[in-house]
Amino acid sequence: MGYTLNFAAVWRDIDLLFMGLGLSLVLAAASIAIGCLIGLATAFVLISKQRAGRSLAAGYVTAIRNTPILVLILFTYFALPQLGLRLGKIESFVFTLSIYAGAYLAEVFRGALLSVPKGLREAGLAIGLSEWQIKSSIIIPVMLRNVLPSLSSTFISLFKDTSLAAAIAVPELTFYARKINNESFRVIETWLIASLFYVVTCTILAMLLRVVEKRMAIPR
Amino acid sequence: MPHLLEIRDLHKSFGQTEVLKGVDCAMEQGDVVCVIGSSGSGKTTMLRCINMLEDFEGGTIAIDGQQIGYETQRSQRKRRREREIARQRALTGMVFQQFNLFPHMTALANITLGLIKVKKMRREEANATAERWLDRVGLLERKGRFPGQLSGGQQQRVAIARAIAMNPKLMLFDEVTSALDPELVNEVLQVIKDLARDGMTMLLVTHEMRFAYEVSKRVIFMNEGRIGEEGDPKQMFLKPKTERLAEFLKSSSFH
Numbered sequence: 224m225g226y227t228l229n230f231a232a233v234w235r236d237i238d239l240l241f242m243g244l245g246l247s248l249v250l251a252a253a254s255i256a257i258g259c260l261i262g263l264a265t266a267f268v269l270i271s272k273q274r275a276g277r278s279l280a281a282g283y284v285t286a287i288r289n290t291p292i293l294v295l296i297l298f299t300y301f302a303l304p305q306l307g308l309r310l311g312k313i314e315s316f317v318f319t320l321s322i323y324a325g326a327y328l329a330e331v332f333r334g335a336l337l338s339v340p341k342g343l344r345e346a347g348l349a350i351g352l353s354e355w356q357i358k359s360s361i362i363i364p365v366m367l368r369n370v371l372p373s374l375s376s377t378f379i380s381l382f383k384d385t386s387l388a389a390a391i392a393v394p395e396l397t398f399y400a401r402k403i404n405n406e407s408f409r410v411i412e413t414w415l416i417a418s419l420f421y422v423v424t425c426t427i428l429a430m431l432l433r434v435v436e437k438r439m440a441i442p443r
Numbered sequence: 444m445p446h447l448l449e450i451r452d453l454h455k456s457f458g459q460t461e462v463l464k465g466v467d468c469a470m471e472q473g474d475v476v477c478v479i480g481s482s483g484s485g486k487t488t489m490l491r492c493i494n495m496l497e498d499f500e501g502g503t504i505a506i507d508g509q510q511i512g513y514e515t516q517r518s519q520r521k522r523r524r525e526r527e528i529a530r531q532r533a534l535t536g537m538v539f540q541q542f543n544l545f546p547h548m549t550a551l552a553n554i555t556l557g558l559i560k561v562k563k564m565r566r567e568e569a570n571a572t573a574e575r576w577l578d579r580v581g582l583l584e585r586k587g588r589f590p591g592q593l594s595g596g597q598q599q600r601v602a603i604a605r606a607i608a609m610n611p612k613l614m615l616f617d618e619v620t621s622a623l624d625p626e627l628v629n630e631v632l633q634v635i636k637d638l639a640r641d642g643m644t645m646l647l648v649t650h651e652m653r654f655a656y657e658v659s660k661r662v663i664f665m666n667e668g669r670i671g672e673e674g675d676p677k678q679m680f681l682k683p684k685t686e687r688l689a690e691f692l693k694s695s696s697f698h
């Protein structure tokens with residue numbers, strides 16, 4: 224009756240898992256970078272005085288936040304080509320994850336922008352800076368430093384969400400785990416190791432990001 | 444020769460409430476003028492109009508003959524373009540009650556930001572200028588500190604250096620010691636006195652009556668959006684002409 228664990232098959236293909244892990248990290252990194260830009264732009268629209276823009280931005284955030292991410296991934300990959308927008312698997316996934324991250328970060332940034340003291344803007348104006356210079360040199364840097372902990376946890380979430388890319392056969396960590404599983408039939412071993420990859424990576428990421436947070440935090 | 448600062452019939456409302464009801468005021472180069480008056484009388488608002496942190500609906504403000512914030516075209520009053528206003532704001536330096544230092548930048552970087560972005564100085568030149576002013580306010584050895592690592596008094600001295608390093612024609616101070624613990628007030632007032640002695644033109648809103656008495660060449664008493672009384676400090680504090688000023692002085696800490 225006993226199931227004897229045998230990791231030999233997984234060991235043999237461990238390099239595939241590392242390759243997959245590499246791609247997962249790249250996907251997450253690209254998505255948080257693009258997502259930050261989308262989120263920032265959306266947040267500025269959300270706090271702007273333009274009604275139409277505000278409704279549009281709010282609509283985007285609501286739509287994305289209320290759609291399961293897997294549906295978004297499948298929609299982008301399968302439905303957009305029908306509408307004439309043809310993207311590769313990886314591009315398609317990064318596109319989706321960025322849009323997804325952008326919607327979440329827009330909310331985070333909106334709140335954080337509102338909590339930057341308005342005296343900083345006035346001090347910038349008083350020395351003759353333009354609105355744009357004030358945003359780029361003062362408001363955004365201060366705001367980003369204040370939301371670093373949220374950014375870290377968003378990044379880790381996105382890294383875990385990259386496993387959903389397996390659904391459209393992007394060769395990331397989960398994709399390779401499933402491949403190894405299918406070829407070796409070592410079900411328990413494969414998924415145990417795959418989980419371990421995620422757990423260890425997330426733990427290391429969290430530690431690294433905490434160091435970055437400390438470094439970048441506004442000194443007091 | 445135009446006045447260094449000339450305010451004529453300045454009117455400003457917030458919504459339905461008229462806060463400035465026709466203020467006239469002139470200053471010459473090297474003047475040190477203190478503005479006193481009870482809370483809500485419009486002192487801050489007047490200062491903020493001078494560097495266009497507030498728009499205003501009526502009257503004119505000119506610095507060195509240059510009309511601030513608005514221009515008159517075919518007898519139409521028009522707000523100037525943002526770029527032009529930004530350039531005009533650099534004619535004045537402003538120091539705020541709450542310091543408003545950029546918290547993510549060192550004391551030095553707080554000062555060099557404007558020098559580099561607005562004055563287009565090269566970094567070395569900006570650093571040298573900033574260090575000279577930090578030295579003047581006694582904080583050169585703290586140049587690498589962040590605002591959160593400085594005391595209130597030190598922060599305010601950095602803020603003064605930040606404003607004055609831009610080489611403005613006129614310095615505006617809005618109750619710059621009000622947010623400070625009492626034991627930190629003097630170090631800031633001392634810096635301002637030194638600037639006054641060096642001939643800096645300054646317009647200061649203050650609740651420090653003793654300081655106003657000692658430092659200013661002229662005192663303006665604001666009362667309900669108008670200048671209630673104005674004159675040299677000795678006459679103002681010792682022989683107020685108006686009932687309102689006498690009352691105000693009685694209720695304030697001047698003895």
Ligand SMILES: Nc1ncnc2c1ncn2[C@@H]1O[C@H](COP(=O)(O)OP(=O)(O)OP(=O)(O)O)[C@@H](O)[C@H]1O
Nearest residue numbers: 457458462480481482483484485486487488489665
């Ligand atoms: N942004 C604003 N919106 C609406 N009303 C304002 C605004 N700023 C100031 N006021 C009002 O304008 C009046 C003058 O305010 P101001 O701040 O100029 O007074 P002040 O003389 O500086 O008073 P204080 O000594 O308390 O600083 C007050 O009645 C105030 O409530």
Ligand SMILES: [Mg+2]
Nearest residue numbers: 486487488618
């Ligand atoms: Mg005030």
